[in-house]
Amino acid sequence: MKPRSVLILLTxxxxxxxxxxxxxxxxxxxxxxxxxxxxxxxxxxxNRSGIDTDALKADVKGSEEAQRQLRxxxxxxxxxxxxxxxxxxxxxxRTRAVEQQLIDxxxxxxxxxxxxxxxxxxxxxxxxxxxxxxxALMRMGREPPPAxxxxxxxxxxxxxxxxxxxxxxxxLRVEAETLASDLSELSRVRTELASARxxxxxxxxxxxxxxxxxxxxxxxxxxxxAEEHPLASADKAQAESVAKATGDVHDLVTRLENEVGxxxxxxxxxxxxxxxxxxxxxxxxxxxxxxxxxxxIAFPQAKGLLPLPVAGVTLRNFGAADGVGGTEKxxxxxTRAGAPVSAPADGWVVYAGPFRSYGQLxxxxxxxxxxxxxxxxERITVELGQFVLAxxxxxxxxxxSRTVANTVxxxxxxxxxxxxxxxxxxxxxxxxxxxxxxxxxxGLSIDPTPWWAATDSQKVRG
Numbered sequence: 001m002k003p004r005s006v007l008i009l010l011t012x013x014x015x016x017x018x019x020x021x022x023x024x025x026x027x028x029x030x031x032x033x034x035x036x037x038x039x040x041x042x043x044x045x046x047n048r049s050g051i052d053t054d055a056l057k058a059d060v061k062g063s064e065e066a067q068r069q070l071r072x073x074x075x076x077x078x079x080x081x082x083x084x085x086x087x088x089x090x091x092x093x094r095t096r097a098v099e100q101q102l103i104d105x106x107x108x109x110x111x112x113x114x115x116x117x118x119x120x121x122x123x124x125x126x127x128x129x130x131x132x133x134x135x136a137l138m139r140m141g142r143e144p145p146p147a148x149x150x151x152x153x154x155x156x157x158x159x160x161x162x163x164x165x166x167x168x169x170x171x172l173r174v175e176a177e178t179l180a181s182d183l184s185e186l187s188r189v190r191t192e193l194a195s196a197r198x199x200x201x202x203x204x205x206x207x208x209x210x211x212x213x214x215x216x217x218x219x220x221x222x223x224x225x226a227e228e229h230p231l232a233s234a235d236k237a238q239a240e241s242v243a244k245a246t247g248d249v250h251d252l253v254t255r256l257e258n259e260v261g262x263x264x265x266x267x268x269x270x271x272x273x274x275x276x277x278x279x280x281x282x283x284x285x286x287x288x289x290x291x292x293x294x295x296x297i298a299f300p301q302a303k304g305l306l307p308l309p310v311a312g313v314t315l316r317n318f319g320a321a322d323g324v325g326g327t328e329k330x331x332x333x334x335t336r337a338g339a340p341v342s343a344p345a346d347g348w349v350v351y352a353g354p355f356r357s358y359g360q361l362x363x364x365x366x367x368x369x370x371x372x373x374x375x376x377x378e379r380i381t382v383e384l385g386q387f388v389l390a391x392x393x394x395x396x397x398x399x400x401s402r403t404v405a406n407t408v409x410x411x412x413x414x415x416x417x418x419x420x421x422x423x424x425x426x427x428x429x430x431x432x433x434x435x436x437x438x439x440x441x442x443g444l445s446i447d448p449t450p451w452w453a454a455t456d457s458q459k460v461r462g
Contacts, residue, residue, distance in 0.1 A: 070213055074220055082291030084224070085389060088217050089290060092342050092393045095210040099311035099339055102203050105196055112193045119186040126179065214340055218381050218393055231383045235261050236353075239384060243355045250443040253363060253371060256350050262385030266348030269294075269387075270367040293387055295346035299366045302345060306451045307391050309344045309374060310335050310435050318447045329445035330373065330438030337399040337433055343388040344372055344437065344451075352380045358436070362394060373438040397433040 074084075239260045246252040257267035273294040286296035287305075312335035320328045347364035350371075355361040358375040362382070365371055378398030388394055439448040 070216055074216075081224075082289070084217070084221060085290035085392065088214075088221060088393060089389065089391050091210055091214045091217060092340060092391055093307075095207065095214055095340055096307075096311045096342065098203055098207045098210060099336055102200070102207065103311060103313065103336060105200050105203060109193065109196050109200065112189050112196065116186065116189045116193065119182055119189065122182055123179075123186070211338070211340070214393060222381065222383070225383060225386055229385065231262060231385070235384060239263065239351060240353055243351070243353060247356075249355075249358075249363075249373060249440075252355065253350065253443070256363075257365075260384070262383075263350040266350050266365055266385045266387075270348055270365040273367060287390075290389065292346070292389070295367050299345060299368050299370045302390075303450045305390075305453055306344050307342065307453055308333070309342050309394075309437060310339050310397065312336070312339070312435070315434065318445075318449060330436055331448060332376075333435045333437070334432040335397050335435055337397065339397045339433070340393050341374065341377055341395040341397060341435060342391050343394045344374070344448075345390045347372065347388065349382050349384055349386045349388065349394075352382055352384060360395070364388065369442045371440045373436070373440065375436045375438075376434050378433075397435065399433065 239256060239262075242255050242259060243252060246255055256263040258264060284297070284305075286292060289296070310333055312333040314331055315334050316322070316328050316332040318328055318331055322328050343364060345364065345366045347366040349362065350365050351361060351363040353361065355375075358373075360375065360377045360380050362374040362377070362380050363371055364374070374395070376397070377395035380395045382388055382394045437448065439446050439451070
């Protein structure tokens with residue numbers, strides 16, 4: 001090896017050891033003929049393959065206690081519609097919040113995984129150099145540096161070696177600090193990854209418990225709905241028949257509210273309680289009453305108050321290009337598999353079932369000529385004519401991607417006739433289920449953006 005190369009390696013090794021003492025390797029690895037040592041990295045999180053029986057017992061005990069508490073809550077809510085609704089709203093809101101945290105943590109883990117892979121690749125490329133540096137340093141520790149570097153015959157050569165070493169040090173220190181920084185960053189990323197995965201486990205446990213509770217509450221609600229307002233099988237069959245014979249959503253709503261009993265009664269109820277817009281900020285006291293049977297406030301005055309129906313990431317916004325020469329008439333949200341879907345606003349269900357390319361379609365009459373379309377769910381958990389509250393669970397997402405917005409033809413006025421071109425969004429390939437939400441006023445699509453309440457993350461960003 002040339003003297004200058006040896007000087008570079010020795011200086012780099014000395015600086016590295018000063019910056020990160022834990023990088024020292026055993027002396028045996030520096031022996032002549034020994035294979036180059038691997039780059040020492042922070043120890044990985046231990047993989048526990050054994051079963052923690054204590055933790056399992058605690059989980060079972062906790063689940064049993066939660067079930068007992070739920071049964072007690074349901075018993076206390078017998079005959080009390082408001083109390084049952086409040087439990088539904090609280091559980092749905094908590095589930096939606098946990099779903100959003102899971103989405104955020106899963107996204108963070110994906111970023112950290114990419115960072116760790118990039119850092120590992122970078123360090124791997126420098127593995128050979130570092131191995132030679134460490135081996136040379138060990139040899140230098142056993143012999144005087146001048147003897148290794150240049151074997152001088154007098155003190156003058158030793159002085160020259162020292163001058164050369166000093167001249168190279170600033171440049172080599174930069175390289176050494178870069179290496180030490182990468183190793184420190186990799187250690188930080190691994191620590192943060194372990195913490196994020198612990199959070200993910202906790203959140204999934206919380207979500208499983210809330211999902212079970214929500215399923216029981218929804219079942220109880222629908223049981224009471226069937227007892228108090230039974231839906232005749234003939235009415236449901238008629239609604240499905242109308243849906244099959246209708247080409248677009250506007251005609252579907254018109255026919256349902258004129259021809260199908262429960263839908264017509266829902267439309268009449270919405271028309272009867274249409275509230276005039278109050279000047280200034282509306283009175284929000286009615287929103288706190290979970291037993292209400294009519295919308296708390298006029299729909300136009302609910303701007304900035306409505307919760308998004310599901311936790312997720314917005315893929316397409318109203319008015320954006322839809323990829324087939326038109327524009328989006330609603331918004332599309334990518335969700336987690338099996339995520340619960342809530343009603344965006346107070347209103348009456350005028351349709352709940354399959355319709356054309358929408359799949360499972362839910363239409364809510366919010367009063368004042370406003371209708372809300374929600375599509376892309378695997379299952380709808382409410383019935384025709386049922387009154388629902390903003391934030392109340394109305395459906396469940398499936399486990400496969402379904403793109404509604406791009407399989408709907410954009411006719412004049414946003415009629416939404418079924419398309420036949422089979423176009424799909426590129427995001428469909430991700431496999432995430434997608435929820436489509438559309439607001440309509442007198443049959444025409446409108447921008448729902450002003451109605452959504454700001455999320456916690458949006459409030460933080462301002």
